[in-house]
Amino acid sequence: xxxxxxxxxxxxxxxxxxxxxxxxxxxxxxxxxxxxxxxxxxxxxxxxxxxxxxxxxxxxxxxxxxxxxxxxxxxxxxxxxxxxxxxxxxxxxxxxxxxxxxxxxxxxxxxxx
Amino acid sequence: xxxxxxxxxxxxxxxxxxxxxxxxxxxxxxxxxxxxxxxxxxxxxxxxxxxxxxxxxxxxxxxxxxxxxxxxxxxxxxxxxxxxxxxxxxxxxxxxxxxxxxxxxxxxxxxx
Numbered sequence: 001x002x003x004x005x006x007x008x009x010x011x012x013x014x015x016x017x018x019x020x021x022x023x024x025x026x027x028x029x030x031x032x033x034x035x036x037x038x039x040x041x042x043x044x045x046x047x048x049x050x051x052x053x054x055x056x057x058x059x060x061x062x063x064x065x066x067x068x069x070x071x072x073x074x075x076x077x078x079x080x081x082x083x084x085x086x087x088x089x090x091x092x093x094x095x096x097x098x099x100x101x102x103x104x105x106x107x108x109x110x111x112x113x
Numbered sequence: 114x115x116x117x118x119x120x121x122x123x124x125x126x127x128x129x130x131x132x133x134x135x136x137x138x139x140x141x142x143x144x145x146x147x148x149x150x151x152x153x154x155x156x157x158x159x160x161x162x163x164x165x166x167x168x169x170x171x172x173x174x175x176x177x178x179x180x181x182x183x184x185x186x187x188x189x190x191x192x193x194x195x196x197x198x199x200x201x202x203x204x205x206x207x208x209x210x211x212x213x214x215x216x217x218x219x220x221x222x223x224x225x
Contacts, residue, residue, distance in 0.1 A: 034213065043117075043203055044216040089156070100169055101146070101205075101214060103156040 002027045006104035021075040023090030036089040080111045117217035125223045131192040138206030145187040150201040199224045
């Protein structure tokens with residue numbers, strides 16, 4: 001059974017700092033991995049999608065990497081801003097269930113001005 | 114393109130009642146998935162519909178059901194509501210099997 005873990009559960013950093021959020025999964029047989037952002041009481045905003053054949057994806061100040069063999073992904077946020085404060089969720093789409101995203105519990109990020 | 118829309122946004126129901134939630138996917142997307150989000154369990158998959166057929170189902174009791182219409186709009190129904198059904202219900206749509214999933218704003222259901 002696929003399990004997704006995100007460490008740390010919460011992170012507080014000063015504005016301008018570069019930071020890394022971690023995601024690990026137990027079964028390397030995945031189709032893809034997606035990073036989301038969720039603001040309090042809101043839905044999920046898709047940040048980056050990495051297909052299983054890819055190593056990384058970049059969008060603006062965000063860079064996500066994927067190492068399938070070790071079951072790990074990282075989300076790198078450069079030059080953090082207070083507007084980046086949110087919960088970041090990692091989700092994998094497993095090999096046997098094409099519609100089923102399995103989520104981690106998220107990392108709650110707070111960027112202090 | 115308009116994003117995924119969900120109605121209603123907020124709902125308060127009493128134990129034992131039933132509820133129907135609605136989701137309109139992004140235009141052209143034929144796959145719709147539903148998720149339940151609670152503080153304790155996080156995000157859990159309920160089911161996925163593709164071209165009006167349920168393609169995948171999570172580990173939820175039969176009180177949770179859904180359907181999809183020919184225009185890809187989807188509804189989720191929960192019968193005999195329990196206090197533990199209080200949650201944020203999120204709908205997501207995508208173009209195809211390996212494509213990015215886009216989520217709606219959710220319906221906040223409170224069962225009293």
